[in-house]
Each structure stands twice: as structure tokens, then as C-alpha cells.
Amino acid sequence: MVLEQVGxxxxxxxxxxxxxxxxxxxxxxxxxxxTSDEWISSRTGIRHRRLAVPAESLAKLSAEAAKAAIATxxxxxxDIDLILLATSTPDDLFGTACLxxxxxxxxxxxxxxxxxxxxxFVFGMVTAAQFIRAGAYQNVVLIGADVLxxxxxxxxxxxxxxxxxxAGAVVMxxxxxxxxxGFELRSDGTQNHFLNLAFQPRPKELLRGTTVGxxxxxxxxxxxxxxxxxxxxxxxxxxxxxxxxxxxxxxxxDWLLLHQxxxxxxxxxxxxxxxxxxxxxxxLAKYGNTSAASIPLALDEEVRQGKVKAxxxxxxxxxxxxxxxxxxxxxxxx
Ligand code: ACO
Numbered sequence: 001m002v003l004e005q006v007g008x009x010x011x012x013x014x015x016x017x018x019x020x021x022x023x024x025x026x027x028x029x030x031x032x033x034x035t036s037d038e039w040i041s042s043r044t045g046i047r048h049r050r051l052a053v054p055a056e057s058l059a060k061l062s063a064e065a066a067k068a069a070i071a072t073x074x075x076x077x078x079d080i081d082l083i084l085l086a087t088s089t090p091d092d093l094f095g096t097a098c099l100x101x102x103x104x105x106x107x108x109x110x111x112x113x114x115x116x117x118x119x120x121f122v123f124g125m126v127t128a129a130q131f132i133r134a135g136a137y138q139n140v141v142l143i144g145a146d147v148l149x150x151x152x153x154x155x156x157x158x159x160x161x162x163x164x165x166x167a168g169a170v171v172m173x174x175x176x177x178x179x180x181x182g183f184e185l186r187s188d189g190t191q192n193h194f195l196n197l198a199f200q201p202r203p204k205e206l207l208r209g210t211t212v213g214x215x216x217x218x219x220x221x222x223x224x225x226x227x228x229x230x231x232x233x234x235x236x237x238x239x240x241x242x243x244x245x246x247x248x249x250x251x252x253x254d255w256l257l258l259h260q261x262x263x264x265x266x267x268x269x270x271x272x273x274x275x276x277x278x279x280x281x282x283x284l285a286k287y288g289n290t291s292a293a294s295i296p297l298a299l300d301e302e303v304r305q306g307k308v309k310a311x312x313x314x315x316x317x318x319x320x321x322x323x324x325x326x327x328x329x330x331x332x333x334x
Contacts, residue, residue, distance in 0.1 A: 009178030010129050011334045014075070014171035015300040016068025018061045019287065020052040026161070033157040040161045041285075045263025049164025049288035052147045058091045058167075062145040063103035065167040065296070069141060070104075072303075073171035077104040081137035083111035084128055086120030086144045086292040088197065088321070089151060100143065109141070117195075118259045118320025119185075120144055120292035121168070125316075125328050126183050128172045143169040144292035151197050153219035162261070163220075164288035168296025175334055181313075182246030184238040185326035194226045195321040231261065231319045232268045235327070239273060239317050242327040250274060254312040255302070259319055260284035260294035269317075291320070299332075308332050 025048050026037035041047055052061065062085055070077060083106060085097035090113060092099065097111035116123040121144035128140045145167035152160045172180075197220050201213025235258065243249060256275045258266050263284060270280040283298045290297060295316055302308040310333030319325035 008133055008135065009175040010132055010180040011173055011175035011177070012170050012179065012330055012332055013173050013334060014069040014071070014073025015169070015296065015303045016065045016070070016072065017166065017168040017297045017300040018064035018068070019166045019297070020050045020056055020061070022051045022053060023048050024051055029161055032154060033160060035157045035161055043264070044162060045282070045284055046162065046288045047285045050166055051149045052165040057099075058087060058089060058145055058147050059096050059099035059103055061147070061165070061167040062096070062100045062143045062169070065145065065169040066100060066104055066141045066143050068300070069169035069171050073173070075139055075171065077106040078108060079139050080104070080106040080109040080141050082128070082131055082140040083109045084114055084124045084140065084142045085111070086114045086116065086124040086142070087146055088115055088117050088120065088291060089146045089148055116324045117322055118261065118289070118291045118294070119318035119322065119324035119326050121295045122316060122318035122326045122328055123185060123324065125170075125172070125180070125330075126185060126326070129180050132172060132174050138174055140172045141169055142172060143167060144294070144296045146291035146293050148220070148291055151217065151219055156219070158224060159220050159222050162289050164290050166287055166290040166293040166297050168293045168298075168300055170296055170299070177334070179331040179333070180328065181248065181331070182242040182244070182329040183327065184241040184245065186234070186238060186324070188323045191230065191323045192321070194230065194323065195220070195222045197321070228262070228265065230323060231265045232272070234325050235269050235317050235319050236272045238325055238327040239315055242329050243315065246329040248313065248329060252313055253315050254279065255308060255314045256280045257295055257299060257314050257316040259317065260287065260298060261289045261320070303332060310334070
């Protein structure tokens with residue numbers, strides 16, 4: 001580590017995303033569980049979601065998103081020093097980031113997974129920034145990717161209508177001007193039971209007196225109303241804290257980029273913060289809740305459509321299982 005580099009600025013210089021080809025509409029879902037397009041779209045704003053087929057791996061989706069982000073940052077995979085993969089749905093419980101590294105041919109990069117559910121991308125952005133500010137790594141790829149279709153109970157209409165699969169990525173680099181202006185991260189494990197995907201051990205006796213727990217993960221369980229209340233109350237708090245740290249106010253915000261869980265949560269947070277609807281980024285009608293992927297996927301779309309422009313101030317917040325929640329304030333580009 002080069003100590004004199006401590007204090008260097010951060011820039012987000014590339015974005016990319018990848019989504020599975022298969023799309024499932026609300027009408028399609030109503031053939032699987034007792035629901036309707038009217039119920040889902042009026043309560044959540046979701047109309048479609050993308051689903052990974054069995055042969056589609058998290059690693060492949062992640063690598064596709066990363067490749068696009070690396071290209072827009074005008075780098076090659078060989079330039080990458082660190083790959084951070086925020087996911088809760090790995091291909092391999094030992095970690096999927098190394099598979100992404102191999103898929104990219106980014107042989108110089110250190111790669112590891114980070115798990116913070118739907119807050120994973122925001123937690124990852126702060127983690128990546130620490131490595132860059134310390135001078136340890138220069139060119140970092142941060143990926144948020146999830147295939148929750150693997151873990152949803154497809155007979156539970158309270159949860160299966162909400163989620164979709166996808167991946168998004170950014171490149172973060174040192175920069176003379178600091179574009180990562182503030183952050184605030186929080187966790188509360190006492191409320192873990194409101195939303196989890198927990199391991200369910202079954203006792204297996206190896207020898208008399210020596211029993212281990214073997215089993216699998218239970219599908220997602222969620223108390224929707226508690227999660228809704230938590231998001232609407234806690235997300236504005238961390239956004240205000242992150243803005244305070246950045247020495248900015250709501251008036252300075254060009255875009256509110258929230259985890260795409262539910263349009264009603266996006267609207268309620270926007271209203272509480274008095275951010276006009278046209279500044280609130282939303283693409284969940286197309287993709288549903290893609291967990292750690294939702295923020296970078298939406299950012300990539302907005303950047304590619306030319307809506308988010310270089311220098312725009314974005315306040316981004318993730319929230320979800322853990323419970324975890326957090327916000328970052330950053331400006332796109334160098
Ligand atoms: N279709 C039709 N009816 C349904 C469906 C469905 N898909 N799901 C639930 N219902 C029914 C319920 O059975 C209930 O019927 P009842 O009154 O006869 O018992 C009725 O609709 C109302 O159910 P509620 O659960 O009270 O519905 P609510 O208005 O709270 O909306 C929702 C549910 C959309 C899940 C909402 O609570 C919500 O958005 N919560 C936040 C969830 C969220 O964003 N989670 C992701 C967090 S991020 C992460 O980390 C994964």
C-alpha cells in the first residue's frame with residue numbers, strides 16, 4: 001500500500017448490465033399462483049420480471065455485466081485489480097467472484113463475494129472505495145447480481161410475484177476530484193426474521209454423541225408489511241445522513257436511485273424527502289426486485305439512455321434482508 005495515496009478521490013467510470021432473455025409477465029404468473037396483473041401492478045408497480053434458465057449461471061450474468069462496465073471505462077479485464085461480487089445467490093457457496101474472474105480472464109484481479117442482500121451493491125461501493133482510498137487497488141469492478149428465482153417459493157404468491165433475476169456492474173477508480181461524497185451504512189440483526197433465506201439443518205448422527213446439521217436453504221420468507229414499514233422509515237434517515245456527510249441538501253440531488261423493491265416504497269421515500277417524482281429512477285415494471293442487481297442495472301440504463309449525465313449527483317440507497325440498509329451520494333463520471 002502506498003501510504004501517500006491515502007485520501008485520494010473516487011470516480012465511478014463505467015457501467016454495465018446483463019439480464020436473462022426469458023421474461024415472465026404478471027399474466028403468466030397468474031397461471032402459476034392465484035394472483036392477477038391488477039393486484040401485482042397496483043401494489044408493487046411490477047409488470048414483468050426476467051428469469052434465468054437452469055443453464056444460465058450467476059457467474060455468466062455477472063461477467064457479462066462486468067465486461068460492459070470495463071469497456072465503458074475504456075479498460076480491459078487485464079487492467080482490473082479487484083472484483084467485488086455482491087450477491088446472495090452464489091453459484092458456489094465458497095464464492096462466485098473467482099468464477100467471474102476466470103470468465104473475464106481478469107487474471108491479475110483479486111476476487112471475492114460480499115453478502116448484504118438488497119443492500120449489497122451500496123455496501124460494495126463503500127467497500128471498494130476503502131481499497132481505492134487506501135491506495136491498495138486502482139481499477140475495481142463492483143458487480144451486484146442475483147438469481148432469486150432459484151430461491152423463491154413459486155407456490156407462495158406473497159413473495160414469488162416480487163422478484164426477478166439480473167446483474168449490474170460499475171467500474172470504480174481513483175480520481176483527482178472525489179466523486180463519492182458521502183455514505184451511511186446500517187445493520188440490525190434483531191429483525192432478521194422479517195426477511196430471510198435461512199439454512200435449515202437436519203440432524204445427522206455421525207457417531208453416538210456426534211451429530212452435525214445437514215440440509216438446505218429454506219425459500220425466502222418475508223413479512224411484507226414490516227419490510228415496507230422498515231424501508232419507508234429507515235431509508236430517508238440514511239439518505240439524510242449521507243447527504244449531511246457530503247455537505248449537500250435535497251436541493252442538490254439530481255437523481256434518487258433506490259433499490260427497486262416496490263414502486264410504493266419509491267414513491268413514499270421520494271415524498272418524505274420531497275424529491276419530485278421525475279428525479280426518482282424506476283425500472284421495476286420491467287424487472288421486479290433483482291436484489292443486489294437492481295441499483296447498478298437501473299444506473300446502467302439511465303447512463304446509456306443519456307438521462308444521467310457526467311457530474312450529476314445521485315443519492316442511492318439499498319435496503320433489505322439482514323436487515324441491512326445504507327446510502328451513498330456520488331457523482332457519475334470523472
Ligand atoms: N396476489 C393476490 N393477492 C395477494 C398476493 C398476490 N400476489 N399476495 C398477497 N395477497 C393477498 C393476501 O393474501 C391478503 O389477503 P387477505 O386480506 O385475504 O389475507 C391481501 O392480498 C393483502 O396482503 P398484504 O400482505 O397485507 O398486502 P400488502 O398490501 O402489504 O402488499 C407487499 C404486499 C406488496 C409484499 C407489500 O407488503 C410490500 O411491498 N412490502 C415490501 C416488500 C419488499 O419490498 N421486500 C423486498 C425487500 S428487499 C430484499 O432484501 C429481498
